[in-house]
Structure formats: structure tokens, C-alpha cells
Amino acid sequence: HDLQVVKVLSEASSGYHPGRKVFNEMIEMIKRGEADGIIAWKLSRVSRNPDDAGTIMGMVQRAEIKHIRTVDRNWFPEDNVMMMYVEFGINNQYSKDLSTDTVRGLVKKAERGWFPIATLPLGYKHIQYKRLGEDEIIPDENSFYLVQKGLKLVATKQMTPVEAHEYLVGLGLNGKRGKPLAPSTWYSILVHPLYSGSFEYPFESGNVYESKAQKAITPEEYDSIQVVLGRKTKPRPKKHFLPYTGLMVCGECSCSITAEKKKKVQKNGNMHRYIYYRCTKKKGKCSQSAIRVEDLESQFVDLLGSLKVPQAFHEWALDEIKLDQEKQVEDRSMSIERARRSYDACLKELDNLVAK
Numbered sequence: 001h002d003l004q005v006v007k008v009l010s011e012a013s014s015g016y017h018p019g020r021k022v023f024n025e026m027i028e029m030i031k032r033g034e035a036d037g038i039i040a041w042k043l044s045r046v047s048r049n050p051d052d053a054g055t056i057m058g059m060v061q062r063a064e065i066k067h068i069r070t071v072d073r074n075w076f077p078e079d080n081v082m083m084m085y086v087e088f089g090i091n092n093q094y095s096k097d098l099s100t101d102t103v104r105g106l107v108k109k110a111e112r113g114w115f116p117i118a119t120l121p122l123g124y125k126h127i128q129y130k131r132l133g134e135d136e137i138i139p140d141e142n143s144f145y146l147v148q149k150g151l152k153l154v155a156t157k158q159m160t161p162v163e164a165h166e167y168l169v170g171l172g173l174n175g176k177r178g179k180p181l182a183p184s185t186w187y188s189i190l191v192h193p194l195y196s197g198s199f200e201y202p203f204e205s206g207n208v209y210e211s212k213a214q215k216a217i218t219p220e221e222y223d224s225i226q227v228v229l230g231r232k233t234k235p236r237p238k239k240h241f242l243p244y245t246g247l248m249v250c251g252e253c254s255c256s257i258t259a260e261k262k263k264k265v266q267k268n269g270n271m272h273r274y275i276y277y278r279c280t281k282k283k284g285k286c287s288q289s290a291i292r293v294e295d296l297e298s299q300f301v302d303l304l305g306s307l308k309v310p311q312a313f314h315e316w317a318l319d320e321i322k323l324d325q326e327k328q329v330e331d332r333s334m335s336i337e338r339a340r341r342s343y344d345a346c347l348k349e350l351d352n353l354v355a356k
Helices: 021-031 050-061 081-111 144-155 161-170 183-191 219-228 293-305 311-355
Strands: 037-039 067-069 124-126 137-139 198-200 208-210 257-265 271-279
Touching (some): 081 311
Parallel strands (some): 037 067
Antiparallel strands (some): 124 137
């Protein structure tokens, strides 16, 4: 095809995200005049995000890129850029939809009680051929019961974490790659909540789910291990949502406000649950007592009820809202009109292409 290949570039990063090192290197080469074209399997291999796609289309229109060759067609500066825009747009939307569907599927799996990651902690494995209703994660017979034994030894303080590690290695416990269990892997096992029946997904999101996989230890044993490790100030993520925490400080000592759930069982067996908010008193003595959430919310209602919006501000705000609404209507109409013209141009281009 009379093409001179200046350099072959291979990109491992996803084209869905801007800021790729190799892509930027290619763009700089073209700007320096070291190349004036791109050969790729598909446009989707060049970019699937609007930032990089805009860069490519701008350079094509300015003839900085004189030729893009893919497996099914050529792209030149004199071509209608709308067709390239459509193809880039389709690629970007496909990636967005695929990402959304993948995340939704993983979250649904977590909600069903199965840890949605490819590489599970040592001792667990995905079942390869699962039938409907069967467990998706099962114990790995080669390591689960050894891991369980080590965790219980640490939880009951029969051994220190270091002694338990040496003991398990002596029993032949290996890591994922078949080598003796590394100390770092053992520590990650000690702090992973999956062994006690829960997991967090996504990581550091605060979303905690109950696991249906077989437990190696109880939650109480897990807490005991964390105490042994000196992680008293780093408890497991809580599954309870307590509103207003983090929004207030104590009016007397300026300490943060925390919340607690309490329950009371009456003689007739009825159980009542309460939520109390109180000062953490981390700075020392504080005379403020705890308050029930109902009383706290009553104070919020009174406080908000005492606020009054000046009439002048009210009228100004309404005028601004109306102006903003009118601008949104105008912008939306212009966007619809531009999209309609682009759509008509695409149809005309396709019709002419077929006619030829």
C-alpha cells in the first residue's frame, strides 16, 4: 500500500480512559512531524473516550494527520468528519454501556452474597461449572482447613501470628503460586473479613455484604484477631447506617458526635430499639448527655423552622430560576437541532455511499 511504517506502538492501557502514555507519545510524534498517519485495526483501538477522539478528529481536520488506515476503510482530511464522529461516539457509548452492565452485574453478585472478584483469598475458589442454586464460592480443600486452623490458633491466643505462620508453613501450606506461604499473605488473611462471613465491595466503599461462602471463623474470633494485631482503632466496617454522624460537633467541648443503637426487652417479650447521639468526649470531661434521635430531629425541625427567606431574595431567586430554565430550554432546542442536522447529514452520506 506504499505506506512507510515509522514506529510500531503497543498500548496496554484501556482506550476508554484518557491520559494514555503510548497514545500521547504517538500524538507528540505526529506533532513533531515524525509521522503523518495512523494504522490501526479499528478506530476503537485508537480511542474510546471523547477526549482522545476529539484530539484525533481535530488533527485530521487540520491535516496534521493525513491518513488513518483501518482494516475496513481509509480516513482522510477531506472526508466528512461526521462519519468519524459517529464511529467514535458508538465506540465510546459501547464502552460506557459495557462498564455499566459489568458493574451492575458485580454489585448484584455481591448482593446475592458472593464476593465478586476474580482472585479470591487463599482457602476459597470459584466453582468452575456451577449449576442453578449451587454455591458460587467453595472452600479449597488444599488450603481452607489449614488457614482455618491458623486463624483459630491466633484468635484463641494459643499462638502469636508469627508462630502460627511458621506452624502453617511447616504443615505445607503454600500460597497461590505454589510457594511457601509468605508473611505478607498471612497478614492479609488475618485482616480479611471474608473468613468471618462478610466482605466489602467495592474496596473502601463502606458497602458491606454478608457472605454465603463457608466461614472459617466467627465474627467474634475475627475481632479477637484484630485486637491481637493491635487494630483496636480500626474495627470492621459496620453495616448500620446512622444519619447525622459527621455533621455535628458538641456545642460545649467541640468534640465530634457519635451514635449508638440500643435495644430494650420488656418482660412480655416485646423488644424496643433506640438510637442515641452523644458527645465522644475525646477532649476530656463534658456535661452533655445523650439524646434520642427523635429529640434531635425535633431540634432540627425547630431550627429550620426558625429560618426565614427575605422577600427580596425570594423574588430574585425566582427570577434567576426562570432565566435559567429559559436558557436550558434554548440550549436543549439548539442541541436537538444540531443533532437533527447531523443525523440528516449522516443519512445523506449513507444514501450517497449506497448509491455509488
